[in-house]
Amino acid sequence: MTEQAAVMETAQIVRASELVSSLARRDISGLSHEVLMAEYDAVAKLGRVADALEARYAGEIARRSTPDQVGGGLARRQGFGNATSMVASVTGGTQASARRSIEVGQALLPEPVLRSDDVATGEPD
Secondary structure (H helix, E strand, O other): HHHHHHHHHHHHHHHHHHHHHHOOOOOOOOOOOHHHHHHHHHHHHHHHHHHHHHHHHHHHHHHHOOOOOOOOOHHOOOOOOOOOHHHHHHHHOHHHHHHHHHHHHHHHHHOOOHHHHHHHHHOOO
């Protein structure tokens, strides 16, 4: 991914977050039962999608934070002892919820693809 594409994706995430924040401040007390339930269904789906997205990022943070990484990995370079502490701090959640998010995220990450020259050296690039 190019730096420009990454900046564009970050902007999309920020815009989506701002939209959801404005929806969260909306008064829903006057909604009919039908509209309330339809919107709640949509909100629940949004929550599941957001949770999956957050978990993917947590898994990638953990992948980049292993002790064998240069400088001890991303979490250490950011001032955290490990990825779990970093994820918990960023999300404002507990260590246990951070570990669960990391585990889910790691399960969602694609497996590294070995090229033929990796097999010869035993090391992926």
